[in-house]
Amino acid sequence: MLEGKVKIINPLGLHARAAAQLVRLAGSFQSKIKLVRSDNFVMADAKSILSVLTLAAAKGIELALSVEGADEKQAFQSIQEIFADGFGEL
């Protein structure tokens, strides 16, 4: 299992379309991908948009990312990149 932190840097936060992008990406991997808010420990399955939206994660929020499975290395890297890229909104 790979674990790390990701931070939301795009101004609109993890809104519906950004969440949809994340879910599409997460869904392309076999690994289990989990996100947990560092401040209130709300947890989400990165493959479910409705779950990701319950994070209500605004700009500046830090999330703990954990990825476990056969393709965890690629998945971990790709998910980190999409956060670092601000979901293409920067």
Added chain:
Amino acid sequence: MKKIGGVIVTHGQVAGELLAAAETIIGVQGHITAVSIGWHDDVEMAKDEILRAIKKVSQGAGVLLLTDMFGGTPTNISAMFIKDNEVEIVTGVNLPMVIKLASQNKELTLNEMAKQVEEQGKQAIYRTSELLEPQKLKKDA
């Protein structure tokens, strides 16, 4: 995998707009369609339109009708189509319910899907100020 079809049935243009919003977020959904019942539409015409929509989205796994309000005309007309394992209704449609029905990744019976959509719809309602309160307190502290 056969998907459970969906028809959103509402007063006015709400149905089409709800579907459009869902599709903006998660992409075009071939197994879901929308029927808007005009305020002055004839009941027989509305009934025909719903029947056409059910046939359009049916893949053989059942069709779930999502209506706006229990007791309203769209629900009452839709109720004429209820049939075990074929057509089921959940009222009080909201965007998370449409998204839930759209994202089917495992085979469920129509009944199971209807229950999940109902639960999702209820769970997705938050009094947001209450939800954000702990953070506000933290900031002040």
